Amino acid sequence: MHNIVENTVIEWFTSDTEKRQIERILWVSPSNDVAISIAMEDDKAFPLMKTHSEYIAGLESNLCRVVEWVNGNIPLLDRELDEEYLNLREKSWDAIKGIVLDEPGCFDKSFRGSRVREAQERTGLHKSTIYRYLRRYWQGGKMKNALLPHYNNCGSYGNDRMPGEAKRGRPRKFEEESLGINIDEETKQLLRSGIRLFYNNKNKSPLKHAYQKTLEKFFTTGFRQEGQAIIPILPPTDKLPSFGQYRYWFKKEMDLEDTLKSRHGEKRFALDYRPILGSSTYESFGPGSRFQIDATVADVYLVSEYRREWIIGRPIIYIVIDVFSRYIAGIYIGLEGPSWIGAMMALANTTMDKVQFCAQYGIDIEPEEWVSSHLPQKLTADRGELEGEKPSQLIDVLGVDVENAPPYRADWKGIVEQQFRLVNLRSIQFIPGAIKERYRERGQRDYRLDAKLTLKEFTQIMIRNVLYHNNHHHMLWYDRNEFMVADEVAPVPRDLWHWGIINRNGRLKKQPENIVKLNLMYQGEATVTAAGIQFKGMHYGCELAMREQWFVIARANKTWRVKVCYDPRSTNEIYLWLDEGRQFETCMLLEREERYRNKRIEEVEDLLEIERYQGRHQGSNNMLSKIELDAHTKAIVDAAAKKTEEAIQQSQESSNQRIKGTRQRRSNEKLINREQEVFKLSEQVTSPDSPTSNVVPLKRDGKPETKQTYIPPADKLSKIKAYLLEDGDDDE
Template sequence: MLLVNDVLEYLESDNHQVRILWISPTGENTVTFEINNPKAMPKLVKTNILVDEINEGVVKLVPDPALKITDPSLISEKAKNKRDENWSLICEIVRDVPAIFLKSKRHSLIQTVAQKHSMSHVAFYRLLRRYWARGQTVNALLPDYKNSGGKGKVREANPSVKRGRPVQLGSLIGMNVDESLKKFFRIAISRRYAQKGKRFSLAGAFDDMITDYFSDATFDELDDELVLLKQQYRKTGPPTYDQFYYWMIKEADVLSIKRSRVGDKAYNKDMRGLPGTSTAEVWGPGARYQIDATLADVYLVSSLNRLKVIGRPVMYMVVDVFSRMIVGLYIGIEGPSWVTAMMALSNTAADKVEFCASYGIQIDEADWPCKALPAVFLGDKGEIASDKIETLTKNFNVNIENAASYRADWKGIVEKLFDVIPQKFKAYVPGYVRPEPRQRGEKDHRLDAKLNLEEFTQIIITCVLAYNNNHEIKGYDRSVGLVRDNVLPIPIDMWEWGCQNASGVMRSYPAESVQFALMPTHEATVTVHGIKIFNLYYVCREILAENWLDRARQIGEWKVTVSYDPRFSGNIYLHHSKAPGGFVNCTLSERSRAYRLGSFWESGHSFDEAKIASANNRISRTDATSTRNKRIKDIVSSASKAAEAASKSSDVSDTAIVKSIIGNRSEERRHNRREESFKLGTAPIPAPGDVLKFPGPRKDDYSSPDIKEMLAGFEGGEDE
């Protein structure tokens, strides 16, 4: 199934990629746009032609090359203002679909708006092409300031003009660093500073370079040899130490130099990093999703310790208004908030086959085929009104609607699900909250809790699958098309019918991009043990290859931005501009291996418990410390008294005592050898005990008893 914003690549042409801008409500026609052609215009094609080309292998679906998740906090105010200005210019006409895609109507639309804003047609077409080529989102209109200037590039200098800050003191004009000068710097660093043994300091290597390459030997009147600066450098002066240091830091691999200076063994011992010991207003599916949360009426236990009751979980559900299909869910123990809402939002775009498999439930894609974002999300102000929702609206062109306060009926479809779903499992689940008050002497239902978070989620997934595929919705007001085609009001049937007959608004984006954009971010610290966040340490191949841990140990710690999923502490996602997708996956290091299978909530609870236990143990530690110190003092005091007594009875001088240390050591060694040597056979041998015979395995005997066995049986009966 083709979706809006899908990117198709023609295999027989170089760099020929088209984006699907629009699909007609009937699904018969599709508008495409060639994203790499600076003069491209929207093109109307038959949908079945595109499908045939895909089936024939002429065209293939490819990842969106223009998709880039942009953190609003990283966008400058100037860029935001320019983006909003651009959007205000074209927002009227891009919403006029399909007219804007038709050549016969597009020119008049642009002419009207261009005259209104006193702009040229060329400028409008430039904005439209950028908007269409980059995914039809507001952020597609951000200016490309990153391409301006020459950040990181070495500029060619005019030899006659001194670069940099003017000389403040003295009459020397200074000199520019060109390629020939940098050659001397490299020689000084490689042949002097980067030599094993630390013979030259950096300043020493610089001084030696000045002596060798910028000075000449001469003689004074007394024939004493002098080394003076060459005449050609007396006006400008030699290169400065600051210039030498700047280019060393800019060009040289400082960590490799340190390894060379101290040697591999010392570097590995003292300087390397230590990583070891580590989810009648709509016309089809996707037109509007409703999202809401409730506190599940069941008590759960911890996945780390089943003896610990952790309370009632929060249950989020996302439902498609048209089909009543549950398209996303999330179960957690954090209260309703953006953090938990974003889990359910990301789950709407996730592959449900993989999602169910992560909980040990095997399904086919046809069982739960929902993995796209809608045109509109409707939710509560508390979660959906968060500032972080801007990431969703700007990057994925999803509109947000908030229900008014105390108006749960605005989200009646998803609210009703919180009555329907629990009815399917409450009779079987231990720890379920009973509606009637507990009677005197009756067992507390909280003590009946047996399920952990993962097991309860498995139950909810099972109920959702049954609801989506089998639940017939009573009283559903079917549309004309549903009645005509005799479609039963079962969510999966209405979803499939709608995708074929009334689609065109669902947005296709990679699940990872949606999850990364929605996950909460936090400032972490790069340390010698890894990236530290919430007292846990993480590593990955990229930071090890770039020697981040070495830098943290030698230069100092620094802060980085990471995204994380509160449900699982085994991974975090480091924001990395050079990585595909803008992030790098980091895993728990061996130092934090005990928390690989838990969540951040559970690991935080574990750390809090450890702190409480440590505080409660303070008196015992104090007593043990005091006892140890007292015993040490007693031993030292006794030894001191014995030494003083021996000293009074001896007239041996201090010099003689020092000279006899070696001899005294030999005498003491001989004595210890005699006392500590093994002396076998000298201890008394204990008397041998009685040997008891253990009976072997008994074999069944079915033969008739003889006269002795019969008499023994009678005697035993008399004893009883």
């Protein structure tokens, strides 16, 4: 719906011409049937009357449009104006106020003419002067300040003057002082290039050095050689821009933001020089609107829980903190990370019952001392741990919106970063084994040898720090809003948390602890096979699979894939993903996979990769051996085929004749093979002349065996051969 009101600026245009006409609406009749306007860019314009419907039709048919008109000649604040200007404005206003205040009569030509004559007689001004005041008032939006003198149109204020013969600028005190030159557009461009090349760069050169390099590059007239050095030749100093001129144009045209980014880089600019216009407190509506999570390596060395003489290095501290109240919602103190596993442990801790959590470390607390066991609406984190596919379940299932900070932008997580500093100042720097200074002097005692605390004992100290911060830390710098001030809420995280729960509820999310852990674990796909649920080369089983006969179905039909999640620190269990993450089924490693038990997933993957590598290496040797085997086989087959073909041609038997007697020939062949395959325990060969020389008589019931007539193998073979020459019976 188009609406035409007083002071609306309308631009009329047509498609067949580049000319435009801009007019301002001066008055609209109460019945919205008539509108009075004046042309904006006409020095002799007078108010014109048009129908309201004409404007509406023009807007609807795109023959005109409403534009925003800003008149830079009209100041908005009187206190910045000279008294002389104000007096001239009042004189002009006094001449026309009796005319312009009489609306709509002043828009009638005859009425306006008579009132202008009256003003002439009263003020003594010329008629054209009064009409000029009227146009300036109407074209300026019917504002008194439109009658101010337009002195800014005089001279060349804000514009660069064209260089001439005379030297511009302040005269020098001494004649021998360098005057410089008049800076024209070409010289100005050379100075800009010099600033861009030699000042706005990562070298961070001083401006004086940039000026010198600019003269060497752009104002050199030649070169001379002295030995190995090539020295640029510059014109006399009165033909060169002075350093003062160089500095003047640098300051006049300098884009400070661009200069800082060029010299320090985008990341350093964002961290140290960007405008600080907001506050983290106002980024969150209430408790749970936004949590921040971050990790740091603690500045203290610990000893082993099992062998206190062993130094195990520095622990990792993860903190999850509520932005609105500064309430610490979860922590993780361990040796994992900074990584997704460490972040996973810290996020799982935000949903734990803190009474049970503290009891694990021998600390008894009341529920109100650490009440948070929720997930947030938004989570601000580093790009490392919470980037990629791993945290997708935070968004998809748990409903947590993950926001990753840009690289090197610790200020995006300033609240949690501040906690690391406070924890170090409160406790860590006083613990044995703490890092006092980053670099030790020669001969100074190694602070690592002072380590006394185990990981569990250090965690106890960190829990005590959290309890102190949440319940007693008075934040004088916290910006309480007007409602907090009215309710006399102390700037203590616990009080701010409870006030926010009552007055700004609806941001915290409650999920069962097991479901949260399930969705925080690593995710993957396993294959249901007849041998079990196969995952990363290992096989698992579960009651659900046995009850629903998954392995029988897989063997009878085909395999299929299922979604699982797992903790990479243990191979003993994986978890089937059921009902889109709302339920799960535990799968145990099968007994036959004993070699994988109590290992990390990475260790198993390394083992399987090594075995695959060895298999690939052996495969190449197998291929070479198979090629050799095929070559020998082919040679034997070719020789046998040749001999067989020759024998067939010599025998001249038909195919039917060759098939006959196969059974009898097989028996005869078997008999011959038996003689050749018989076991012979003695290497001495029996001679035909002494057939019984190697026969050992066996006694049965104390009596020697009866001698049997020995038939030499040669005689048997001769008989068989003679038989083979005869026609045998048909096999059938």
